[in-house]
Amino acid sequence: MHLSKTIALITLAGLMAGCTTTGHVRQSIGVETVDNDKALAFPPPGGPAIVNVVERRHAKDVDQTISLATSSSVPGQNFLKVQFLGIDGSNPALGSRPFNTINERTIAREMASAVPGVRLARSAIFVQNSYGPFGYASGQSMAGDTCLYAWQQVQAGFAPSREQRNFGTVQVRLRLCDAHSTERQLLSTVYGYTIAGRFDGAALNPFGAPRGADAVLGKPGELVYPDAAPYRTAPISIGYQSQPAPIRPAVIRRPAVTPQQPQVQPALPPIIGPRVPLPDGQNDSPQTGGANGSTSIMAQPSRPNTASNIAVPLPDCNGESGISATCSR
Structure with missing residues (x-):
């Protein structure tokens, strides 16, 4: 009897449990992909471009991994990771999770995971962007790609407990590998990125108080120039006339x-052919020349044709043959 009652109770409990089951699946952690314009930090203008944004929420703390465009043979994805830590949660004044300070061991572990197979050397030079000091390491892969890993903690510094302000902290990590960029070009991304997120409460402001104006503004005796170039007084001519432009000697x-x-007059060709006898027996005397004593007629220069120097042979008179005789007119 008791056994049957026990079985009935177990069956009824199972049926009741089955009726309360909804069958819905929920995420155990708050991880989701958000639109690119919801990013809490942006690379500088000109790139690298944002590929996607993955957001993780822990109470009121927020992490975002902003994947960037990558052109490299090194395994892994370029990213800009930003983490906002507030004062709510199990660890007051440090956020809902334990606060991890930046130390060499932590950075070495992060670099090995983000840039595998590339030996990065930390820079010992002090550098600072608009949010304060930051550190970085750089190196080259076997294929010649340049890689850079940078880290920064934005924190105004804890104020006394009675003031209750500047308790927020922003952690930033930046991983960049590129096959065509130099270390200086990759470093310009660290100088130019922008943090777009903020805390709701004024007490969590990690950036500190806004910087005031320069003390020399409005103070007598202090000169303020429009740029940093040196200024010299230009000479002014009498009568406050503009100086004429220097006159250069004309060339x-x-x-x-x-x-x-x-x-040079062109030489006339020699006259070759039968000679025309001159009137009144004015014949040229022959000139001899040459080694064999032959007689040659030297060519005379041509003269203009006039009525006084044209000689026309007369016909034979009375049919006489031989040397022509002068006929009486």
């Missing part, structure tokens, strides 16, 4: 004169 260029060459 006169004359065209080159070509010397005139003497005109």
